[in-house]
Amino acid sequence: MRHSTSLDPRDWVAMRAQAHAMLDDMLDHLSGIAQGPVWRPAPSAVREAFREALPARPTPLHAAHERFMTQILPYSVGNTHPRFMGWVHGGGTVEGMLAEMLAAGLNANCGGRDHMPIEVERQVVRWMRELFGFPDTAQGLLVTGSSMANLIGTVVARTHALGVRSRQAGVSNPGRPLVAYTSQAAHGCISQAMEITGLGSDFLRRIPVNARHEIDTRALAAAIEADLASGMHPFLVVGTAGTVDTGAVDDLAGLADIAARHGMWFHVDGALGALGMMAAELAPRFAGIERADSLALDFHKWGQVPYDAGCILVRDGNHQLDAFAAPAAYLARESRGLAAGGPWPCDLGPDLSRGFRALKVWFTFMTQGTERLGAAMAGTCALARRMAARIQAEPELELLAPVSLNVVCFRYRCEDADNVNRRIIADLHESGIAVPSRTTLAGRVAIRAAIVNHRTSAPDTDALLDATLAFGREHAHVRHFEPAIP
Numbered sequence: 001m002r003h004s005t006s007l008d009p010r011d012w013v014a015m016r017a018q019a020h021a022m023l024d025d026m027l028d029h030l031s032g033i034a035q036g037p038v039w040r041p042a043p044s045a046v047r048e049a050f051r052e053a054l055p056a057r058p059t060p061l062h063a064a065h066e067r068f069m070t071q072i073l074p075y076s077v078g079n080t081h082p083r084f085m086g087w088v089h090g091g092g093t094v095e096g097m098l099a100e101m102l103a104a105g106l107n108a109n110c111g112g113r114d115h116m117p118i119e120v121e122r123q124v125v126r127w128m129r130e131l132f133g134f135p136d137t138a139q140g141l142l143v144t145g146s147s148m149a150n151l152i153g154t155v156v157a158r159t160h161a162l163g164v165r166s167r168q169a170g171v172s173n174p175g176r177p178l179v180a181y182t183s184q185a186a187h188g189c190i191s192q193a194m195e196i197t198g199l200g201s202d203f204l205r206r207i208p209v210n211a212r213h214e215i216d217t218r219a220l221a222a223a224i225e226a227d228l229a230s231g232m233h234p235f236l237v238v239g240t241a242g243t244v245d246t247g248a249v250d251d252l253a254g255l256a257d258i259a260a261r262h263g264m265w266f267h268v269d270g271a272l273g274a275l276g277m278m279a280a281e282l283a284p285r286f287a288g289i290e291r292a293d294s295l296a297l298d299f300h301k302w303g304q305v306p307y308d309a310g311c312i313l314v315r316d317g318n319h320q321l322d323a324f325a326a327p328a329a330y331l332a333r334e335s336r337g338l339a340a341g342g343p344w345p346c347d348l349g350p351d352l353s354r355g356f357r358a359l360k361v362w363f364t365f366m367t368q369g370t371e372r373l374g375a376a377m378a379g380t381c382a383l384a385r386r387m388a389a390r391i392q393a394e395p396e397l398e399l400l401a402p403v404s405l406n407v408v409c410f411r412y413r414c415e416d417a418d419n420v421n422r423r424i425i426a427d428l429h430e431s432g433i434a435v436p437s438r439t440t441l442a443g444r445v446a447i448r449a450a451i452v453n454h455r456t457s458a459p460d461t462d463a464l465l466d467a468t469l470a471f472g473r474e475h476a477h478v479r480h481f482e483p484a485i486p
């Protein structure tokens with residue numbers, strides 16, 4: 001008898017039938033997604049079920065799948081649902097899901113070596129180069145998301161400013177610390193990147209925004225002058241193409257001018273908005289993005305690619321190699337065989353082993369095309385404008401920020417509005433009707449609807465506003481007494 005420790009199926013015929021059933025369940029789920037609640041909390045019995053001990057003995061695949069269907073799938077985050085507008089989460093595509101399965105089947109390690117999965121990633125990076133008008137010298141990498149892409153951009157900018165020697169000598173720049181600039185509306189990961197790179201978030205200047213929530217470029221220029229005058233080393237300007245709170249797009253051309261004037265690195269955080277370049281009507285909003293030294297963007301948001309998939313693009317790829325490649329390994333690469341084909345992705349970022357993220361991007365872009373993807377993005381902006389118009393027409397509602405792209409910030413008008421609106425958001429979540437999120441604008445609690453999912457349509461945004469009005473009326477008529485502290 002053949003003795004084997006292989007983990008492959010004993011019975012491929014049964015496996016095939018089980019695989020078909022699993023695929024059918026997921027397609028049924030996605031095709032009926034709008035019928036269920038957006039979100040529901042996982043009951044404690046379900047959570048308890050996941051405190052079991054490490055399994056020594058095998059469980060049949062059908063039993064594991066049964067648990068997925070009953071204990072995981074119904075209690076997921078809900079961003080595939082058309083009435084999920086809480087955070088900037090994409091809706092995903094069926095093609096992307098299937099690609100993810102194929103990629104896992106290949107089990108390619110995209111850290112390096114000479115094989116087609118890496119060529120697919122290079123193709124996706126070249127597509128981004130083309131979309132954003134970057135030159136042929138540009139390099140890039142698919143990463144988990146824009147938090148990582150912004151970190152890599154900061155590392156490349158830092159190494160460029162201090163010289164490659166700083167990789168060994170360290171980043172302290174005695175007497176002349178590096179200073180970076182971004183707006184007060186920038187994502188928290190920019191500040192975190194300053195911390196992780198050892199530059200310190202105290203050396204990130206958060207420049208005020210104007211009435212449109214875009215960086216105030218005059219205040220930026222003044223802050224740079226002041227730092228130069230006190231002997232600091234301004235090295236990096238980070239612009240945002242779609243802020244997380246309101247969807248505002250900074251004056252990217254203005255930022256490119258300021259960065260060029262001072263020989264500074266210009267990085268754009270395009271996590272939320274950059275892929276809007278695919279829509280002809282949105283592209284002019286991003287004028288100046290083609291001048292960035294580096295650009296972070298997310299495929300898993302507006303690009304609708306399943307999680308996780310972000311991208312860093314660097315205008316002069318040599319700077320990215322300078323920051324990450326280990327010259328001893330990189331220069332000693334083979335010129336023939338499977339170990340050839342450099343530079344490898346591991347020369348451009350911190351990961352060695354990397355999955356085949358590019359396949360789900362490639363499948364999504366190939367099967368949808370940029371025109372349809374762009375139309376879906378422009379559609380979410382049209383919905384946001386429609387929603388804003390209704391908010392402005394409803395006396396009980398108040399619009400709290402101008403609508404720039406696909407994010408709408410509003411609230412129910414009443415006494416004690418901060419607390420009432422927090423309750424409304426929780427009620428909306430728990431009712432399963434719709435999921436918005438909360439943000440604070442000028443010290444006031446706002447209900448924030450980020451319309452990212454391609455499945456969202458006008459009845460969905462109407463349902464959110466109808467339910468907001470209903471819950472708001474309920475709370476505004478109930479006085480909430482705080483228990484007296486003895």
Ligand SMILES: *Cc1c(COP(=O)(O)O)cnc(C)c1O
Nearest residue numbers: 145146147187243244271272298
């Ligand atoms: C989402 C987002 C990020 C972080 O990106 P992840 O993909 O979640 O890591 C950064 N900046 C902005 C503007 C974002 O919207």
